[in-house]
Amino acid sequence: MNLPPLVQSFVLHFGEMGSRWGINRTVGQIYALLYVTPEPLNADQIVESLGISRSNVSMSLRELQAWNLVLLKHLPDDRRDFFTTPDDVWQILRTLAEERKKREVDPTLSVLREILMQQPASDAERHAQERMAEMHGLIERLTTWYDDVKKLETDRLATLLTLGAKVTRLLEAKDKIVSLGRTKRSPDKA
Amino acid sequence: MNLPPLVQSFVLHFGEMGSRWGINRTVGQIYALLYVTPEPLNADQIVESLGISRSNVSMSLRELQAWNLVLLKHLPDDRRDFFTTPDDVWQILRTLAEERKKREVDPTLSVLREILMQQPASDAERHAQERMAEMHGLIERLTTWYDDVKKLETDRLATLLTLGAKVTRLLEAKDKIVSLGRTKRSPDKA
DNA sequence: CAGTTATTTCAGTAATTACTGAAATTACGA
DNA sequence: TCGTAATTTCAGTAATTACTGAAATAACTG
Incomplete structure:
Protein backbone atom coordinates (compact mmCIF):
# COMPACT_ATOMS: atom_id res chain seq x y z
CA MET A 1 0.00 0.00 0.00
CA ASN A 2 1.38 3.31 -1.13
CA LEU A 3 -0.58 6.28 0.17
CA PRO A 4 -0.12 9.52 2.09
CA PRO A 5 -0.03 8.45 5.77
CA LEU A 6 -3.11 10.39 6.69
CA VAL A 7 -5.11 8.79 3.89
CA GLN A 8 -3.72 5.40 4.74
CA SER A 9 -5.03 5.53 8.32
CA PHE A 10 -8.47 6.31 7.01
CA VAL A 11 -8.39 3.58 4.39
CA LEU A 12 -7.18 0.99 6.87
CA HIS A 13 -9.85 1.92 9.37
CA PHE A 14 -12.57 1.55 6.76
CA GLY A 15 -11.17 -1.81 5.84
CA GLU A 16 -11.59 -2.94 9.42
CA MET A 17 -15.07 -1.51 9.70
CA GLY A 18 -15.96 -3.19 6.45
CA SER A 19 -15.18 -6.61 7.76
CA ARG A 20 -17.16 -5.84 10.90
CA TRP A 21 -20.20 -5.46 8.63
CA GLY A 22 -20.90 -7.94 5.87
CA ILE A 23 -18.74 -5.87 3.49
CA ASN A 24 -15.23 -7.20 3.19
CA ARG A 25 -12.00 -5.44 3.91
CA THR A 26 -11.02 -4.66 0.34
CA VAL A 27 -14.40 -3.22 -0.54
CA GLY A 28 -14.19 -0.96 2.49
CA GLN A 29 -10.72 0.20 1.59
CA ILE A 30 -11.59 0.97 -2.01
CA TYR A 31 -14.61 2.93 -0.91
CA ALA A 32 -12.59 4.94 1.56
CA LEU A 33 -9.95 5.66 -1.04
CA LEU A 34 -12.47 6.87 -3.60
CA TYR A 35 -14.17 8.93 -0.94
CA VAL A 36 -11.12 10.99 -0.03
CA THR A 37 -9.62 11.30 -3.49
CA PRO A 38 -10.59 14.45 -5.38
CA GLU A 39 -10.53 12.98 -8.90
CA PRO A 40 -12.09 9.73 -10.08
CA LEU A 41 -9.71 6.77 -10.11
CA ASN A 42 -9.41 3.92 -12.55
CA ALA A 43 -8.91 0.31 -11.59
CA ASP A 44 -5.15 0.32 -12.09
CA GLN A 45 -4.72 3.34 -9.89
CA ILE A 46 -6.57 1.50 -7.15
CA VAL A 47 -4.40 -1.58 -7.66
CA GLU A 48 -1.38 0.66 -7.31
CA SER A 49 -2.61 2.51 -4.22
CA LEU A 50 -3.82 -0.49 -2.25
CA GLY A 51 -1.45 -3.16 -3.50
CA ILE A 52 -4.10 -5.73 -4.37
CA SER A 53 -4.75 -7.71 -7.53
CA ARG A 54 -6.48 -6.32 -10.55
CA SER A 55 -9.19 -8.96 -10.38
CA ASN A 56 -9.90 -8.20 -6.77
CA VAL A 57 -10.40 -4.55 -7.64
CA SER A 58 -12.75 -5.52 -10.43
CA MET A 59 -14.89 -7.67 -8.16
CA SER A 60 -14.91 -5.16 -5.35
CA LEU A 61 -15.95 -2.33 -7.66
CA ARG A 62 -18.77 -4.47 -8.91
CA GLU A 63 -19.85 -5.00 -5.32
CA LEU A 64 -19.75 -1.27 -4.65
CA GLN A 65 -21.81 -0.65 -7.76
CA ALA A 66 -24.37 -3.18 -6.59
CA TRP A 67 -24.63 -1.06 -3.44
CA ASN A 68 -25.00 2.12 -5.50
CA LEU A 69 -22.17 3.61 -3.51
CA VAL A 70 -19.95 4.47 -6.41
CA LEU A 71 -20.21 6.59 -9.54
CA LEU A 72 -18.81 5.54 -12.88
CA LYS A 73 -17.21 8.35 -14.89
CA HIS A 74 -15.61 8.59 -18.30
CA LEU A 75 -12.92 11.01 -19.35
CA PRO A 76 -12.76 12.24 -22.95
CA ASP A 77 -10.44 10.20 -25.18
CA ASP A 78 -9.94 7.56 -22.54
CA ARG A 79 -11.94 4.40 -22.58
CA ARG A 80 -11.05 3.26 -19.10
CA ASP A 81 -13.65 3.40 -16.35
CA PHE A 82 -13.12 5.89 -13.57
CA PHE A 83 -14.82 5.75 -10.20
CA THR A 84 -15.79 8.21 -7.48
CA THR A 85 -18.28 8.54 -4.67
CA PRO A 86 -21.03 11.15 -4.57
CA ASP A 87 -19.94 14.46 -3.04
CA ASP A 88 -22.84 14.91 -0.67
CA MET B 1 -32.76 -29.08 14.26
CA ASN B 2 -35.97 -30.05 16.01
CA LEU B 3 -38.47 -27.21 16.23
CA PRO B 4 -42.09 -26.38 15.37
CA PRO B 5 -42.00 -25.53 11.64
CA LEU B 6 -43.14 -21.99 12.16
CA VAL B 7 -40.43 -21.33 14.70
CA GLN B 8 -37.87 -23.03 12.52
CA SER B 9 -38.50 -20.66 9.60
CA PHE B 10 -37.93 -17.73 11.89
CA VAL B 11 -34.79 -19.18 13.41
CA LEU B 12 -33.31 -20.04 10.03
CA HIS B 13 -34.03 -16.59 8.69
CA PHE B 14 -32.29 -14.97 11.61
CA GLY B 15 -29.35 -17.25 11.07
CA GLU B 16 -29.03 -15.94 7.53
CA MET B 17 -29.45 -12.35 8.57
CA GLY B 18 -26.86 -12.90 11.25
CA SER B 19 -24.21 -13.90 8.78
CA ARG B 20 -25.12 -10.92 6.63
CA TRP B 21 -24.06 -8.75 9.59
CA GLY B 22 -20.89 -9.44 11.50
CA ILE B 23 -22.86 -11.77 13.82
CA ASN B 24 -22.54 -15.39 12.80
CA ARG B 25 -25.28 -17.80 11.90
CA THR B 26 -25.41 -19.67 15.20
CA VAL B 27 -25.58 -16.52 17.26
CA GLY B 28 -28.47 -15.31 15.15
CA GLN B 29 -30.31 -18.59 15.50
CA ILE B 30 -29.91 -18.75 19.23
CA TYR B 31 -31.13 -15.22 19.59
CA ALA B 32 -34.18 -15.91 17.45
CA LEU B 33 -34.97 -19.04 19.42
CA LEU B 34 -34.76 -17.27 22.76
CA TYR B 35 -36.82 -14.42 21.40
CA VAL B 36 -39.82 -16.55 20.46
CA THR B 37 -39.69 -18.99 23.36
CA PRO B 38 -41.89 -18.05 26.33
CA GLU B 39 -39.69 -19.53 29.07
CA PRO B 40 -35.96 -19.09 29.51
CA LEU B 41 -33.87 -21.91 28.02
CA ASN B 42 -30.71 -23.54 29.29
CA ALA B 43 -27.73 -24.42 27.15
CA ASP B 44 -28.70 -28.07 26.70
CA GLN B 45 -32.16 -27.15 25.51
CA ILE B 46 -30.58 -24.93 22.90
CA VAL B 47 -28.22 -27.73 21.86
CA GLU B 48 -31.25 -29.98 21.50
CA SER B 49 -33.34 -27.48 19.56
CA LEU B 50 -30.70 -26.32 17.10
CA GLY B 51 -28.60 -29.46 16.82
CA ILE B 52 -25.25 -27.80 17.48
CA SER B 53 -22.45 -28.60 19.89
CA ARG B 54 -22.53 -27.68 23.53
CA SER B 55 -19.34 -25.65 23.20
CA ASN B 56 -20.72 -23.68 20.31
CA VAL B 57 -23.74 -22.76 22.40
CA SER B 58 -21.51 -21.67 25.22
CA MET B 59 -19.44 -19.41 22.99
CA SER B 60 -22.45 -17.98 21.22
CA LEU B 61 -24.22 -17.18 24.45
CA ARG B 62 -21.13 -15.40 25.63
CA GLU B 63 -21.22 -13.37 22.43
CA LEU B 64 -24.88 -12.48 22.96
CA GLN B 65 -24.11 -11.44 26.50
CA ALA B 66 -21.33 -9.20 25.25
CA TRP B 67 -23.97 -7.52 23.10
CA ASN B 68 -26.31 -7.19 26.09
CA LEU B 69 -28.98 -8.88 24.03
CA VAL B 70 -29.71 -11.69 26.42
CA LEU B 71 -30.87 -12.02 30.01
CA LEU B 72 -29.48 -14.59 32.41
CA LYS B 73 -32.07 -16.14 34.72
CA HIS B 74 -31.94 -18.66 37.55
CA LEU B 75 -34.73 -21.00 38.55
CA PRO B 76 -35.08 -22.03 42.20
CA ASP B 77 -33.35 -25.33 43.04
CA ASP B 78 -31.63 -25.47 39.69
CA ARG B 79 -28.09 -24.31 39.23
CA ARG B 80 -28.10 -24.25 35.48
CA ASP B 81 -28.12 -20.92 33.65
CA PHE B 82 -31.27 -20.02 31.74
CA PHE B 83 -31.44 -17.39 29.05
CA THR B 84 -34.10 -15.14 27.54
CA THR B 85 -34.40 -11.88 25.70
CA PRO B 86 -36.05 -8.77 27.10
CA ASP B 87 -39.81 -8.64 26.49
CA ASP B 88 -39.97 -5.11 25.15
C1' DC C 1 -13.12 -33.78 50.98
C1' DA C 2 -14.66 -36.79 46.94
C1' DG C 3 -18.13 -36.95 43.69
C1' DT C 4 -21.30 -34.84 40.55
C1' DT C 5 -23.07 -31.48 37.40
C1' DA C 6 -22.55 -27.21 34.77
C1' DT C 7 -19.79 -24.42 32.11
C1' DT C 8 -15.67 -22.84 29.66
C1' DT C 9 -11.52 -23.24 27.13
C1' DC C 10 -8.93 -24.50 23.38
C1' DA C 11 -6.39 -27.15 19.85
C1' DG C 12 -7.65 -29.18 15.76
C1' DT C 13 -10.61 -29.41 11.80
C1' DA C 14 -14.35 -28.08 8.84
C1' DA C 15 -16.57 -24.59 6.28
C1' DT C 16 -16.67 -20.28 4.37
C1' DT C 17 -14.98 -16.29 2.36
C1' DA C 18 -11.36 -13.53 0.16
C1' DC C 19 -7.94 -13.15 -3.25
C1' DT C 20 -5.00 -14.24 -7.18
C1' DG C 21 -3.27 -15.23 -11.91
C1' DA C 22 -4.43 -16.94 -16.15
C1' DA C 23 -7.69 -17.23 -19.59
C1' DA C 24 -11.85 -15.43 -21.69
C1' DT C 25 -14.65 -11.71 -23.08
C1' DT C 26 -15.74 -7.11 -24.51
C1' DA C 27 -15.06 -2.88 -26.90
C1' DC C 28 -12.68 -0.33 -29.56
C1' DG C 29 -9.50 1.49 -33.52
C1' DA C 30 -6.68 0.81 -37.47
C1' DT D 1 -11.14 -8.01 -40.14
C1' DC D 2 -7.35 -8.27 -36.91
C1' DG D 3 -4.94 -6.40 -33.07
C1' DT D 4 -4.82 -4.18 -28.74
C1' DA D 5 -6.33 -2.37 -24.39
C1' DA D 6 -9.76 -2.77 -20.67
C1' DT D 7 -12.37 -5.51 -18.01
C1' DT D 8 -14.46 -9.75 -16.26
C1' DT D 9 -14.69 -14.48 -15.10
C1' DC D 10 -13.34 -18.35 -12.74
C1' DA D 11 -10.73 -22.36 -10.95
C1' DG D 12 -7.50 -22.88 -7.56
C1' DT D 13 -5.46 -21.43 -3.27
C1' DA D 14 -4.82 -18.64 0.78
C1' DA D 15 -6.76 -16.68 4.80
C1' DT D 16 -10.27 -16.30 7.96
C1' DT D 17 -13.96 -17.70 10.65
C1' DA D 18 -17.02 -21.19 12.65
C1' DC D 19 -17.56 -25.35 15.03
C1' DT D 20 -16.45 -29.57 17.51
C1' DG D 21 -14.91 -32.89 21.08
C1' DA D 22 -11.99 -33.55 24.71
C1' DA D 23 -10.04 -31.78 28.63
C1' DA D 24 -9.98 -28.29 32.19
C1' DT D 25 -12.23 -25.48 35.41
C1' DA D 26 -15.84 -23.95 38.40
C1' DA D 27 -19.66 -24.58 41.42
C1' DC D 28 -22.09 -27.03 44.06
C1' DT D 29 -23.66 -31.43 47.39
C1' DG D 30 -23.46 -34.93 50.58
Missing part, protein backbone atom coordinates in the same frame (compact mmCIF):
# COMPACT_ATOMS: atom_id res chain seq x y z
CA VAL A 89 -22.35 12.84 2.47
CA TRP A 90 -26.06 13.05 3.23
CA GLN A 91 -26.80 11.50 -0.10
CA ILE A 92 -24.36 8.74 0.72
CA LEU A 93 -26.14 8.15 4.00
CA ARG A 94 -29.47 7.91 2.24
CA THR A 95 -28.13 5.39 -0.25
CA LEU A 96 -26.64 3.34 2.53
CA ALA A 97 -29.89 3.34 4.46
CA GLU A 98 -31.87 2.42 1.39
CA GLU A 99 -29.62 -0.47 0.46
CA ARG A 100 -29.44 -1.86 3.95
CA LYS A 101 -33.19 -1.68 4.21
CA LYS A 102 -33.55 -3.52 0.94
CA ARG A 103 -31.13 -6.26 1.98
CA GLU A 104 -31.96 -6.63 5.66
CA VAL A 105 -35.29 -5.16 6.61
CA ASP A 106 -37.48 -6.00 3.65
CA PRO A 107 -36.66 -9.73 3.58
CA THR A 108 -37.26 -9.93 7.31
CA LEU A 109 -40.60 -8.21 6.99
CA SER A 110 -41.66 -10.60 4.29
CA VAL A 111 -40.60 -13.67 6.26
CA LEU A 112 -42.50 -12.36 9.26
CA ARG A 113 -45.62 -11.69 7.27
CA GLU A 114 -45.51 -15.11 5.74
CA ILE A 115 -45.19 -16.82 9.09
CA LEU A 116 -47.93 -14.70 10.61
CA MET A 117 -50.34 -15.89 7.92
CA GLN A 118 -50.01 -19.48 9.04
CA GLN A 119 -52.24 -21.28 11.51
CA PRO A 120 -50.40 -22.04 14.78
CA ALA A 121 -50.49 -25.73 15.61
CA SER A 122 -49.55 -25.50 19.30
CA ASP A 123 -49.18 -23.13 22.21
CA ALA A 124 -45.52 -22.77 21.41
CA GLU A 125 -46.34 -21.66 17.90
CA ARG A 126 -49.08 -19.38 19.11
CA HIS A 127 -46.69 -17.63 21.45
CA ALA A 128 -43.99 -17.44 18.82
CA GLN A 129 -46.42 -15.74 16.48
CA GLU A 130 -47.26 -13.17 19.11
CA ARG A 131 -43.62 -12.32 19.50
CA MET A 132 -43.14 -12.10 15.78
CA ALA A 133 -46.17 -9.83 15.55
CA GLU A 134 -44.51 -7.49 18.03
CA MET A 135 -41.35 -7.45 15.99
CA HIS A 136 -43.31 -6.94 12.83
CA GLY A 137 -45.15 -4.01 14.37
CA LEU A 138 -41.92 -2.37 15.43
CA ILE A 139 -40.32 -2.72 12.04
CA GLU A 140 -43.41 -1.40 10.28
CA ARG A 141 -43.43 1.67 12.45
CA LEU A 142 -39.78 2.31 11.78
CA THR A 143 -40.09 1.87 8.04
CA THR A 144 -43.11 4.14 7.88
CA TRP A 145 -41.09 6.80 9.60
CA TYR A 146 -38.15 6.12 7.35
CA ASP A 147 -40.27 6.36 4.22
CA ASP A 148 -41.41 9.80 5.33
CA VAL A 149 -37.96 11.02 6.13
CA LYS A 150 -35.98 9.61 3.24
CA LYS A 151 -37.46 11.93 0.65
CA LEU A 152 -36.17 15.04 2.36
CA GLU A 153 -33.34 16.89 0.71
CA THR A 154 -30.08 17.36 2.49
CA ASP A 155 -30.68 20.68 4.24
CA ARG A 156 -34.24 19.75 5.19
CA LEU A 157 -33.06 16.49 6.71
CA ALA A 158 -30.42 18.31 8.70
CA THR A 159 -33.08 20.66 10.03
CA LEU A 160 -35.30 17.79 11.01
CA LEU A 161 -32.52 16.24 13.05
CA THR A 162 -32.09 19.36 15.14
CA LEU A 163 -35.81 19.80 15.34
CA GLY A 164 -36.35 16.18 16.37
CA ALA A 165 -34.29 16.79 19.45
CA LYS A 166 -36.29 19.89 20.29
CA VAL A 167 -39.58 18.07 19.92
CA THR A 168 -38.27 15.47 22.30
CA ARG A 169 -37.39 18.04 24.92
CA LEU A 170 -40.77 19.65 24.51
CA LEU A 171 -42.53 16.34 25.08
CA GLU A 172 -40.51 15.79 28.23
CA ALA A 173 -41.33 19.23 29.57
CA LYS A 174 -45.02 18.79 28.86
CA ASP A 175 -45.01 15.42 30.54
CA LYS A 176 -43.30 16.80 33.61
CA ILE A 177 -45.95 19.46 34.02
CA VAL A 178 -48.78 17.02 33.55
CA SER A 179 -47.30 14.58 36.05
CA LEU A 180 -47.04 17.38 38.63
CA GLY A 181 -50.81 17.48 38.73
CA ARG A 182 -51.18 13.71 38.80
CA THR A 183 -48.63 12.35 41.30
CA LYS A 184 -48.97 12.36 45.09
CA ARG A 185 -45.46 13.56 45.93
CA SER A 186 -44.36 16.50 43.82
CA PRO A 187 -41.03 15.65 42.17
CA ASP A 188 -37.72 17.40 42.96
CA LYS A 189 -36.45 20.12 40.69
CA ALA A 190 -34.52 19.10 37.51
CA VAL B 89 -38.96 -4.99 21.50
CA TRP B 90 -38.29 -1.27 21.78
CA GLN B 91 -35.83 -1.94 24.52
CA ILE B 92 -34.16 -4.50 22.30
CA LEU B 93 -33.90 -1.91 19.55
CA ARG B 94 -32.30 0.56 21.91
CA THR B 95 -29.75 -1.98 23.06
CA LEU B 96 -28.92 -2.90 19.51
CA ALA B 97 -28.48 0.72 18.52
CA GLU B 98 -26.32 1.40 21.54
CA GLU B 99 -24.05 -1.55 20.92
CA ARG B 100 -23.66 -0.89 17.25
CA LYS B 101 -22.85 2.71 17.97
CA LYS B 102 -20.23 1.63 20.48
CA ARG B 103 -18.63 -0.83 18.06
CA GLU B 104 -18.95 1.04 14.78
CA VAL B 105 -19.59 4.72 15.18
CA ASP B 106 -17.47 5.65 18.17
CA PRO B 107 -14.24 4.10 16.85
CA THR B 108 -14.77 5.81 13.51
CA LEU B 109 -15.35 9.15 15.16
CA SER B 110 -12.18 8.80 17.14
CA VAL B 111 -10.11 7.83 14.11
CA LEU B 112 -11.52 10.81 12.21
CA ARG B 113 -10.77 13.21 15.03
CA GLU B 114 -7.26 11.93 15.33
CA ILE B 115 -6.57 12.35 11.63
CA LEU B 116 -8.15 15.81 11.58
CA MET B 117 -5.71 16.94 14.26
CA GLN B 118 -2.75 16.29 12.00
CA GLN B 119 -1.06 18.76 9.71
CA PRO B 120 -1.67 17.91 6.03
CA ALA B 121 1.59 17.54 4.11
CA SER B 122 0.21 17.86 0.57
CA ASP B 123 -2.80 18.91 -1.44
CA ALA B 124 -4.00 15.33 -1.49
CA GLU B 125 -3.93 15.21 2.28
CA ARG B 126 -5.57 18.57 2.57
CA HIS B 127 -8.44 17.46 0.38
CA ALA B 128 -8.74 14.15 2.21
CA GLN B 129 -9.03 16.02 5.47
CA GLU B 130 -11.83 18.15 4.09
CA ARG B 131 -13.75 15.05 3.11
CA MET B 132 -13.17 13.51 6.50
CA ALA B 133 -14.36 16.69 8.15
CA GLU B 134 -17.62 16.40 6.22
CA MET B 135 -18.06 12.84 7.33
CA HIS B 136 -17.18 13.77 10.88
CA GLY B 137 -19.77 16.52 10.83
CA LEU B 138 -22.46 14.20 9.59
CA ILE B 139 -21.75 11.58 12.20
CA GLU B 140 -21.67 14.16 14.97
CA ARG B 141 -25.05 15.49 14.00
CA LEU B 142 -26.51 12.02 13.91
CA THR B 143 -25.11 11.03 17.26
CA THR B 144 -26.31 14.23 18.87
CA TRP B 145 -29.79 13.43 17.64
CA TYR B 146 -29.43 9.85 18.76
CA ASP B 147 -28.29 10.88 22.23
CA ASP B 148 -31.41 12.99 22.58
CA VAL B 149 -33.73 10.29 21.40
CA LYS B 150 -32.29 7.26 23.11
CA LYS B 151 -33.36 8.26 26.58
CA LEU B 152 -37.04 8.25 25.70
CA GLU B 153 -39.16 5.46 27.11
CA THR B 154 -40.96 3.10 24.81
CA ASP B 155 -44.28 4.89 24.39
CA ARG B 156 -42.63 8.29 24.11
CA LEU B 157 -40.31 7.01 21.41
CA ALA B 158 -43.25 5.54 19.51
CA THR B 159 -44.99 8.91 19.68
CA LEU B 160 -41.93 10.70 18.42
CA LEU B 161 -41.79 8.44 15.38
CA THR B 162 -45.32 9.34 14.33
CA LEU B 163 -44.69 12.94 15.19
CA GLY B 164 -41.47 13.04 13.26
CA ALA B 165 -43.36 12.22 10.13
CA LYS B 166 -45.86 14.99 10.80
CA VAL B 167 -43.14 17.54 11.36
CA THR B 168 -41.68 16.50 8.04
CA ARG B 169 -44.94 17.01 6.21
CA LEU B 170 -45.36 20.36 7.89
CA LEU B 171 -41.94 21.49 6.72
CA GLU B 172 -42.78 20.47 3.20
CA ALA B 173 -46.07 22.31 3.21
CA LYS B 174 -44.48 25.48 4.58
CA ASP B 175 -41.77 25.29 1.97
CA LYS B 176 -44.28 24.89 -0.81
CA ILE B 177 -46.13 28.01 0.25
CA VAL B 178 -42.97 30.04 0.57
CA SER B 179 -41.72 28.93 -2.83
CA LEU B 180 -45.03 29.97 -4.39
CA GLY B 181 -44.15 33.55 -3.62
CA ARG B 182 -40.56 33.19 -4.76
CA THR B 183 -40.56 31.33 -8.09
CA LYS B 184 -41.41 32.78 -11.50
CA ARG B 185 -43.63 29.94 -12.74
CA SER B 186 -46.18 28.87 -10.16
CA PRO B 187 -45.87 25.10 -9.61
CA ASP B 188 -48.55 22.56 -10.56
CA LYS B 189 -50.93 21.22 -7.95
CA ALA B 190 -49.77 18.31 -5.70
